[in-house]
Amino acid sequence: MRARARINRKKALAVAIILLLLAIITILLLINRSSDQQAARPEVPEASIEPEAPPIITEEFTIPAGKTITELLAPAGFSASRVIEIREATMKVYDLARIPAGQKIRLLRQGESYTAFQLDLDPERYLEVDLTQSPPSASIKSHPVTRQLVLVEGIIKDSLIAAVNQAGEQDLLALMMAEIFGWVIDFYVDLRQDDSFRLLVEKKYINGQFSGYGPILAARFVNKNQVFEAYRYTFPDSGKADYFEAGGGSLRKEFLKSPLRYARITSRFSSSRLHPIRKIYRPHYGIDYAAPIGTPVQATADGVVTFAGWNGAAGRMVRIRHKNAYETMYLHLKSLAAGIKTGARVEGGQVIGYVGSSGESTGPHLDYRLLYHGKYVNPLSWKFQPAEPLPPRYQPDFEQKVRVLQMLLLFPATYF
Secondary structure, three states: OHHHHHHHHHHHHHHHHHHHHHHHHHHHHHHHHHHHHHHHOOOOOOOOOOOOOOOEEEEEEEOOOOOOHHHHHHHHOOOHHHHHHHHHHHOOOOOHHHOOOOOEEEEEEEOOEEEEEEEEOOOOEEEEEEOOOOOOEEEEEEOOOEEEEEEEEEEOOOOHHHHHHHOOOOHHHHHHHHHHHOOOOOOOOOOOOOOEEEEEEEEEEEOOEEEEEEEEEEEEEEEOOEEEEEEEEEOOOOOOEEEEOOOOOEOOEOOOOOOOOOOEEEEOOEEEEEOOOOOOEEEEOOEEEEOOOOOEEEOOOOEEEEEEEEOHHHOEEEEEEOOOOEEEEEEEEEEEOOOOOOOOEEOOOOEEEEEEOOOOOOOOEEEEEEEEOOEEEOOOOOOOOEOOOOOHHHHHHHHHHHHHHHHHHHOOHHHO
16 A cells, blocks of 8 residues: 555656646747747837927018118028029019018018018018028918908988098098999088988908908998988909999999099189189189198099199199090199009099199199080089999899898898
8 A cells, every 4th residue: 555655656746747847848938939029020219209390480570661671681680692582582473672661571480590471461461482492482372351241320420431430430431432422422512410321341350350341332321311322233244343323323423523532622613713822813713622732632534644744833733534525634733643644544533643732832732623625614513424324234133132232231230
């Protein structure tokens, strides 16, 4: 029995030793396989951490009068040759010799280098020059504009501008309205207290800030209990726009009622007036409008310039020949508008010069004269013929748009 027990113990020990050896061999095999797999794997380099790009810094300043682009960019380290390179690269898009005083310039800098140059051209557009390219590249871009349709209404107590301001709007809107109704209303002579207006206009915003007005889409003006309406219509084939009455009749007459959008009459048409300088009585065949020096003067109708320059006592003057044997004269100008010379064609409402006090004049004003078949006539009392109405082929489209605008004009201003 004892001998059999010893044999059994020896067998168990042998089995244990065999199992231990098998375990060791298995472990060694697993270790070798793991090493082979590691050796077979390609080495992966540690991820490199790129340094963050420096932030873009914007340097902005306002263009003072009389400064050149070279003088403006020199303080930022731009050499004369670099400015010339920028000007030449930009020339096809915009001439940097004509930088507008009062506008903004922005220089975009990243680290030690300038990456872009921006120049505001107007409230909505700006020139951008990419300085990272060689040569630089230029393009004109637009700020994102938000448009909002609003209804503006007011009652005249003092002046049109004052009434528009009272409605919370700017002077420009009054001038826009005067331009639309300028063919039928003289906003100094014809305006009466308690006249009223309602109009629909687009207001434009950039980054939440008011940037300007879009076109007036519809307007109603009550003057001396007479109602005048204007509806803007854009011709689908040409893209041009004009204003018409609800029935399609043109608001335009042969002539505007005034050569100034807004001015005060100081002397009227007369066969005998005491001359302020010569102190003698003589005919005054024009209308004198008092206005600040530099106020734009507009042609009162389409025509051709027959004289533009100095004319003795009349000072600097423009004379225009119109159809149907009419002529107009604009005296005592400070200066002529660009392109106004003998032979130039002008449109009604186009600026032809600026109010001054040249020639025999006691102060800034415009002497406006009208001739018919070579004889002077009174511009304030002369009856002009209306312009052509809307062509019939556009009438259905126009009437559809007018119905919508008429409904909107009836809404209270608080609705918008």
